[in-house]
Amino acid sequence: MTKPSNEAFFWMLFSAGGVVAAMLIPVQLFLFLIAIPLGWLQAPSFDYLLSLVRMPLVRIYLFVLCSLPLFHWAHRFRYTLYDGLKVKHLTGLIFVLCYGGAVLGTAVAAYLLWTI
Amino acid sequence: MNEGTSKEAATYTPFHPRWYRPHVSVYWWLGEWHYLKFILRELSSVFVAVFVIETLFMLSSLRDGPEAYAYFQQVMRNPLLIVLNIVSFLFVVLHTITWFNLAPSAMPVRMGGKRVPGALIAAPSYVAWVIVSGFVCWLLLR
Numbered sequence: 001m002t003k004p005s006n007e008a009f010f011w012m013l014f015s016a017g018g019v020v021a022a023m024l025i026p027v028q029l030f031l032f033l034i035a036i037p038l039g040w041l042q043a044p045s046f047d048y049l050l051s052l053v054r055m056p057l058v059r060i061y062l063f064v065l066c067s068l069p070l071f072h073w074a075h076r077f078r079y080t081l082y083d084g085l086k087v088k089h090l091t092g093l094i095f096v097l098c099y100g101g102a103v104l105g106t107a108v109a110a111y112l113l114w115t116i
Numbered sequence: 117m118n119e120g121t122s123k124e125a126a127t128y129t130p131f132h133p134r135w136y137r138p139h140v141s142v143y144w145w146l147g148e149w150h151y152l153k154f155i156l157r158e159l160s161s162v163f164v165a166v167f168v169i170e171t172l173f174m175l176s177s178l179r180d181g182p183e184a185y186a187y188f189q190q191v192m193r194n195p196l197l198i199v200l201n202i203v204s205f206l207f208v209v210l211h212t213i214t215w216f217n218l219a220p221s222a223m224p225v226r227m228g229g230k231r232v233p234g235a236l237i238a239a240p241s242y243v244a245w246v247i248v249s250g251f252v253c254w255l256l257l258r
Contacts, residue, residue, distance in 0.1 A: 021164045022212040022241075027249035029167050029208060031256060032174065033201040037192040044256055046182045052255070053178060066171060069164045076161035084155050086142055101165075108172055116179040 010075055010099075017072025024065055050116075059113045066109035067102075074098035160211040163204040170201075216241040 035041045044052075052058055078098045081087050087094065145151040170192075177188035191197070219241060220234030 018211075018215050021208065022215040023245055023248050024252070025164060025167055025208045026205065026212055026245075027252045028171070029201065029205050031253065033167070033170060033192060034198065034205060037189070037198060037201075041257065043189065046178075046185050049185075050178055053175070062171075062175065066168050070168055073161040073165040073168075076158050077165075080155070080158040080161070084145060084158065086140070105165075105168060105172065109168075109175070112172065112175045112179055116175060 010071075013068065013071035014075035015072075017068035017070070017075075020064060021069040021072055025069065028065065053113075053116055059116075063109055063113050067106040070102040070105045071099075074102040156207070157210060157214050160207040160214075163207040164211065166200070166204055167208065212245065216245070 031041065036043045053062065075098075078094055081094050082091065145155040174185075174188055177184040192201075216238050217234070220232075220237040223237070225232040225237055
C-alpha cells in the first residue's frame with residue numbers, strides 16, 4: 001500500500017486561498033495601495049479605520065484575507081520553482097521555506113489582529 | 117560492471133534500451149504564449165504574497181498609533197512602491213480571471229444531458245466579485 005499523501009490537505013488550502021485572493025485582493029489592493037496613496041480617494045481617518053478593524057467580523061475577515069492567500073502562494077510558488085525553474089533537487093528546503101513563510105505570516109496576522 | 121570502458125555500453129542492452137530523455141531548457145516557458153501565460157499565472161502568487169506583507173505592515177502601523185499609520189501612508193506614496201503595486205494589481209487581476217475561468221473545467225455541470233456552457237458557470241463568480249468589491253468600497257468610503 002502506498003503511504004497516505006497529505007497533498008489533498010495542502011491543495012484544499014491552495015484552493016481556498018485562491019478563491020479569497022481572487023475575490024478580495026484586487027479591491028483591497030486597489031483601494032489601499034494604489035488609489036489612496038495616489039490621492040485618487042481620500043484616506044479614511046485613522047479613528048474610523050481603527051474602529052473598523054476592531055470589529056470582530058472585520059478581524060476575522062482580515063485574518064482570512066492574510067492567511068489563506070499565503071498558503072495559496074506557498075503551493076503555487078513551490079510548484080513554479082519545481083517545474084518552471086526545474087529546481088527539483090531542493091524539494092525539502094523549498095517546502096519548508098514556502099509553508100514556513102505561510103505559517104509565520106499567519107502567526108503575525110493572528111498576533112496583530114488580536115492585539116490591535 | 118564495465119563502467120570504465122564506455123558508459124553507454126554499460127547501460128544499453130537489447131532488453132534494456134537507453135532511455136529517451138530529451139533535454140528541456142530552464143527557459144522552456146519563454147517560447148510559446150501558452151507556456152508563458154501559465155508561468156505568469158503561477159507567478160501571480162508572488163504578488164499575492166507581497167500584498168499580504170504590505171497589509172500586515174499596515175495593520176502593524178494601525179496598531180502602533182496615528183503617527184505610525186501616517187508614516188506607513190507616506191512610505192506607500194513612494195513611486196517605486198506605487199509601480200510595484202500597479203504591477204501587483206495587474207497580476208492579481210490575471211489570477212482572478214484565470215481562477216474564475218477555470219471553474220467550468222474543474223467542475224463541468226450537466227443539465228438535461230447537456231453540458232452547461234462554461235461562460236454560464238464562470239459568470240456567477242464575476243457577479244459575486246463585483247458585489248463583494250462594491251461592498252468593501254462602501255464600507256471603507258461611506
